[in-house]
Amino acid sequence: MSVKYAKLKKDWVLRGWTDAPMVVANLVNGDVRKLQQKSFYIADSCDGVTNFNSLAFISNHHDLLDLLIKEDIAEECQEGDSIQSYQLYRKANNPRITEIHWCVTGRCNLNCRHCYMQSTSGRYGELPFTEMVRLIEQFEQANVLQVSLSGGEPFIRKDIIDIIELLANKKIWLSYIYSNGLLITEDHLKEIKRVGFAPNFQISFDGVGVHDQMRGVYGVESGVIESIKRIRDVGFPLIIATSIDKTNIERLAETYELLKELGIQSWRIGTPRDAGNWRGATTALQLDEQAKACEQLLNRWLKDGKPFYIQLAGFYAGGPLLNEATSICDLGLATSAPTDSVCSESTGDYLPDTADFTPNCYDCIACREQPNLLPDGTLVPCPGYVDIVELETMPNLLREGLSKAWSKSYLREIVDLKKKDLLTKNPECAICELFKNCGMGCRALAFTETGDLMAKDPISCELWKNGIKKRFEDLAMAETSRG
Amino acid sequence: MSVNNVKEFFEEVAKNKGLQAKLKVLDQEANETLDLAIAELVKIAKAEGFEFTAADYAKARSERSEISPAELESIVIREGGFCGIGWVIMHCTSSTQNGSK
Numbered sequence: 001m002s003v004k005y006a007k008l009k010k011d012w013v014l015r016g017w018t019d020a021p022m023v024v025a026n027l028v029n030g031d032v033r034k035l036q037q038k039s040f041y042i043a044d045s046c047d048g049v050t051n052f053n054s055l056a057f058i059s060n061h062h063d064l065l066d067l068l069i070k071e072d073i074a075e076e077c078q079e080g081d082s083i084q085s086y087q088l089y090r091k092a093n094n095p096r097i098t099e100i101h102w103c104v105t106g107r108c109n110l111n112c113r114h115c116y117m118q119s120t121s122g123r124y125g126e127l128p129f130t131e132m133v134r135l136i137e138q139f140e141q142a143n144v145l146q147v148s149l150s151g152g153e154p155f156i157r158k159d160i161i162d163i164i165e166l167l168a169n170k171k172i173w174l175s176y177i178y179s180n181g182l183l184i185t186e187d188h189l190k191e192i193k194r195v196g197f198a199p200n201f202q203i204s205f206d207g208v209g210v211h212d213q214m215r216g217v218y219g220v221e222s223g224v225i226e227s228i229k230r231i232r233d234v235g236f237p238l239i240i241a242t243s244i245d246k247t248n249i250e251r252l253a254e255t256y257e258l259l260k261e262l263g264i265q266s267w268r269i270g271t272p273r274d275a276g277n278w279r280g281a282t283t284a285l286q287l288d289e290q291a292k293a294c295e296q297l298l299n300r301w302l303k304d305g306k307p308f309y310i311q312l313a314g315f316y317a318g319g320p321l322l323n324e325a326t327s328i329c330d331l332g333l334a335t336s337a338p339t340d341s342v343c344s345e346s347t348g349d350y351l352p353d354t355a356d357f358t359p360n361c362y363d364c365i366a367c368r369e370q371p372n373l374l375p376d377g378t379l380v381p382c383p384g385y386v387d388i389v390e391l392e393t394m395p396n397l398l399r400e401g402l403s404k405a406w407s408k409s410y411l412r413e414i415v416d417l418k419k420k421d422l423l424t425k426n427p428e429c430a431i432c433e434l435f436k437n438c439g440m441g442c443r444a445l446a447f448t449e450t451g452d453l454m455a456k457d458p459i460s461c462e463l464w465k466n467g468i469k470k471r472f473e474d475l476a477m478a479e480t481s482r483g
Numbered sequence: 484m485s486v487n488n489v490k491e492f493f494e495e496v497a498k499n500k501g502l503q504a505k506l507k508v509l510d511q512e513a514n515e516t517l518d519l520a521i522a523e524l525v526k527i528a529k530a531e532g533f534e535f536t537a538a539d540y541a542k543a544r545s546e547r548s549e550i551s552p553a554e555l556e557s558i559v560i561r562e563g564g565f566c567g568i569g570w571v572i573m574h575c576t577s578s579t580q581n582g583s584k
Contacts, residue, residue, distance in 0.1 A: 020558060032558050039554040041497035045507075055524045056506030058493055058544045067550060096558075 002062050006069065007048040007077045008087050013171075014043060015143045016091035018407070024073055027145050027173040030098055033073070039064050044089060046074040048082035086171040092143035094403040095412075099175060099370035100144055101383065104132070104163060105152040106375035110180055111216030112204075113281070114243050114272030116386050119152040120216070124375040124386075126152075129159045131398065133166060135377070138402040140170045148176035148199075150383075152375065155183035161191045168195040178202045178241075181227035182220055189234045201231045202239040202268070207255040210248035228262055239266040244313075246283040249293050256297060259308070265320075266309040269294065274448055275387040287459070291315060291468055298472060302479035314463050316472040357439035359420035359430075364443060368415045371406075373397065379405055381414050384444025414443065414453070425454040438464040485535065489543035492533035502531065 008014070011028045022040040025032045035043060042064040045052070052065060068074040106117060106124030117124060127135075139147065147167055154160055154177060167174055174197040181203040192199065203224065206214035211221040232238055240259055244252070252269075259267055271285055272278040285293075294312040301310055301319070309319040362368050367381035374380060377398040378391050385394075395405030405411065422440050423430040429440050440446075441457025449458050463469045496502045505527050509520045521537045528535065535543075 023558070024555075034553075034556045034558045036551070036554045037494070037497045041503070045503075050507055051510055053510055054507050055509040055520055056496065056503055058489075059547050060550070061493075063547065063550055064554060067555060071555065 002052065003065055003069070003076045004051060004053050005048055005077050005079050005081070006046045006052065006065060006074045007081060007083045008043065008046045008074050009072065010084070010087075012073050013087045013145075014040075014089035015145070016089065017094060017096040017143060018092075019095045021091065022089075024068075025098070025145055026073075027171065030146060030175070032096075032098060032145075033071075039068075043068060043074070046083070048077050049080060051079075090143060092141060092403060094142050094406045096369065097142055097144055097371070097402075097406055099146040099148065100139060101148050101150060101370055101372045102135075103150045103152060103373065103375050103383075104154050104160070105157050107156050108151060108153040108180070109156055109182060109217075110153070110220070112277065113214055113216055114245070114276075114278040116273055116276035116278065116383070117152060118276045118387075122152070124152075126157070126375050127377060127398075129162065131377070132159075132163055135373070135397060135402075136163075136166050136170055136172070138397060139172055142402045142406060144172055144402075146173045146175040146370075148178065148370075149174065150176075150178035153180055153183060155179055155188065161188065161195075164192060164197065165195050168197060173197070174199045176200045176202060178204075180204050180215070180220075181224045181231075184227050184231065186230060189230060189236070192236075193234065198236060200237040200239055200265075202241050203228055203231070204241050204243070205255070205259075206242055206244075207248040207251040208258055209254070210251050214243060214245075214248060225258075225262075228264070232263060237266075238262075238264045239268060240264050241268045241270070243272050244269055244290070244293070245272065245281070245285055246289075249285065249289070252293055252297055253300065256300060260304070264308050266311070268311040269297070270311075270313050273384065273445075287462060287468070295472070295475065298475060299479075302476060312472070314459065315468060316476060318476060356436035357419060358436070359418065359423055361419050361439070362415075363417040363419055363422065363439075364415070367443070371411070371415070379411055381411060382444055384442065384448070388444065388447050417443070422454055422456070426456045429456050434464040437469070486539050486543045486546070488533050488535040489528075489539050492528045492531065492535070493543075495531065495533070502527070 008024070011026050013025055013027060015023050015025050017023075020032075020034055022035040022037070023032050024035055024043050038061070042057075042061055045057075046065070046068065050056075052062065057065075065074070069076065103117065103124065105126040106119055107122040107126055108115070108117075108119035111120040149160075149164075157163070164174060174192075177199045179201065204215075205211055205224050205228070209221075211224060212218045228238060228240070242248075242252075242255065256267075271290055272281065274281075274284075278284075290313055294315050298310075298312060298316055301307070306319040309317075309321055311317040364381070370382075372380050372383045372385070374386065374391070377396045378394050379397055379402070380386065380389060380391075380394050393410050395409040395411055397405060400409075419439060423435075426440065429435050429438075432438075438460050441460025443453055443457075445459055446455045446457040447453045449455075496506060506524060509524055518537070521540055525535065525537055525540065
């Protein structure tokens with residue numbers, strides 16, 4: 001007997017945008033599936049009240065329903081066990097925008113030497129709560145699926161929980177929180193749990209015994225470690241972000257041991273970008289210095305059996321993906337494990353499983369799917385454009401609204417760039433055999449390093465041409481085969 | 484009249500909410516017999532310009548064909564979170580661009 005009634009599972013919603021008019025999307029893990037007319041018809045009928053044994057459905061429809069159930073998108077249910085209103089189909093009048101990286105304040109309680117936002121001075125300001133409400137309404141209208149909160153320091157806002165609660169009410173999933181950790185209290189964590197979110201927390205920690213000098217305020221290191229423990233104990237996934245330079249690179253091994261002991265899920269190590277407070281810094285590392293330190297760390301991590309996910313600057317990323325967060329949600333939403341994504345030759349979109357960069361790929365899926373909203377309402381392609389691009393050239397959501405800004409603006413021109421647009425300006429990359437791996441690197445970095453948005457990213461070029469990327473990959477591969 | 488007309492009719496059904504509503508109430512329980520329900524369906528189809536017989540419908544209803552991968556194509560699956568570029572130099576590759584491995 002075939003399934004008579006079915007409904008979408010609670011974390012799946014039906015949405016549409018101008019460039020993807022029919023999709024079924026997972027609010028929690030960001031999985032977005034484009035639907036053809038027939039599969040949309042079936043997904044739209046997974047409402048708990050449509051009788052699949054009626055004459056409206058033929059055998060192929062039942063096969064599609066079986067597929068939705070097999071993919072964990074829908075489930076069999078009793079008659080009348082209907083879906084929630086937020087799951088119903090909604091189409092936005094703008095291209096696809098799955099996530100907003102939202103800097104909710106330009107203020108911060110620290111004085112980091114490498115802050116690209118120059119947050120101690122509050123350079124980018126902060127909007128009052130009433131404006132934040134208006135922005136969240138814009139997210140909803142544009143069918144934004146997820147938001148990550150950053151700053152400045154997001155917890156410096158007294159109304160941060162109100163903002164989070166509003167996102168929960170609008171069923172916009174809070175995916176990440178980026179914080180220095182110091183202002184996060186147990187009450188904050190309880191409240192976040194209460195409203196139904198299980199965000200990944202990325203906490204900045206720059207090394208044992210050296211954290212404070214990087215952060216420009218003394219006596220805060222132990223406070224960060226306590227905060228990391230608090231977040232861990234609540235069960236939220238933990239990512240530690242470490243910025244390295246000449247002053248803390250020697251402490252990486254000790255820091256590694258501490259983070260292992262703390263039971264984190266992911267460690268991201270990187271070098272500060274030449275922007276904001278870091279401009280003209282005298283302690284920046286050369287690429288070979290970074291590579292040497294990261295290689296030592298990679299060896300240690302491999303020998304330890306990859307205790308967490310690791311991202312070693314531009315050299316290597318791998319290991320166990322972030323833990324599935326506990327399903328603690330009042331929303332009834334449960335997280336699921338992420339998967340790799342790569343580019344489809346036919347559409348320029350990104351698909352699961354491995355493939356190479358091709359000229360038809362969009363330049364950057366991160367910019368294309370998850371732009372960065374600054375504290376004053378300016379929307380930029382990603383945080384990498386802060387302090388590089390003239391902000392006046394970018395749309396401000398207080399003036400024109402997200403749907404319009406995301407449809408037509410200079411920002412849109414940047415996110416619509418394809419690799420082939422860049423190749424015409426850089427013919428040497430078109431004949432380079434490493435293009436498929438390098439993809440000409442990152443626009444923001446090309447802009448930072450050369451002042452030309454369309455130039456090749458020189459650092460990415462060096463990483464690939466000098467075989468540094470390959471060396472790291474080989475090292476990881478060899479150890480994995482031995483294991 | 485043919486099985487093809489049935490398939491074309493159901494292509495139309497997939498995009499026509501009004502037709503869907505008419506057909507979703509047609510089942511054996513709502514009608515005295517399945518034959519009566521099918522007769523009603525044939526009548527609705529005819530009014531929409533798709534002519535076929537009950538036998539054509541029965542054949543098309545049970546016919547199976549391969550599901551195209553495009554029916555449920557993933558366009559984004561990712562870990563979430565930005566690639567780190569604002570804060571530091573990370574670098575994307577085809578497989579790290581989304582912050583996943």
